[in-house]
Amino acid sequence: MPLELGHTTDRKPPFKFAAYTRVGFSDTDAQGIVYYGRYLPYFDLARVEYHRHLEMLKLEQGEHEFVMRACTMEYFAPARFDDALEVFVRLSRIGRTSATYECAAYRVEDDLLMVTAGQTLVLVDLDERRAAPIPAAYRERVRAFEGDDLEVAGPA
Numbered sequence: 001m002p003l004e005l006g007h008t009t010d011r012k013p014p015f016k017f018a019a020y021t022r023v024g025f026s027d028t029d030a031q032g033i034v035y036y037g038r039y040l041p042y043f044d045l046a047r048v049e050y051h052r053h054l055e056m057l058k059l060e061q062g063e064h065e066f067v068m069r070a071c072t073m074e075y076f077a078p079a080r081f082d083d084a085l086e087v088f089v090r091l092s093r094i095g096r097t098s099a100t101y102e103c104a105a106y107r108v109e110d111d112l113l114m115v116t117a118g119q120t121l122v123l124v125d126l127d128e129r130r131a132a133p134i135p136a137a138y139r140e141r142v143r144a145f146e147g148d149d150l151e152v153a154g155p156a
Contacts, residue, residue, distance in 0.1 A: 006049030
């Protein structure tokens with residue numbers, strides 16, 4: 001039986017999906033707070049669970065993969081060892097070859113916003129190492145989940 005760490009939600013529109021994680025000891029720095037770079041794995045976890053929920057973990061196995069092109073983060077409050085976090089994720093825009101995600105991590109205990117991120121991933125043809133068009137089936141599946149909150153640019 002597959003285990004999904006994520007869940008659909010309507011608590012923080014326009015987000016419709018989130019995943020839980022907990023701050024581990026190795027995630028903290030000498031000050032006892034989450035080291036800034038450790039939020040990236042939390043966002044990766046939520047994004048993977050989002051794709052698992054949509055049954056889109058693999059596009060065409062071995063031929064194309066999404067790779068990170070850009071990531072911006074903004075920090076609002078420090079998380080500490082053993083804090084439970086709810087990490088929200090959404091696909092906000094699909095271009096011809098790129099997909100843009102928005103993420104936000106909240107501490108479960110008091111629903112305090114810790115960090116937000118914007119991430120742009122590009123679909124790459126692994127043999128040619130060049131950007132590849134995002135398939136229509138991918139666009140349609142995301143549109144069915146995100147509805148009007150998804151911006152679609154390029155061919156539909």
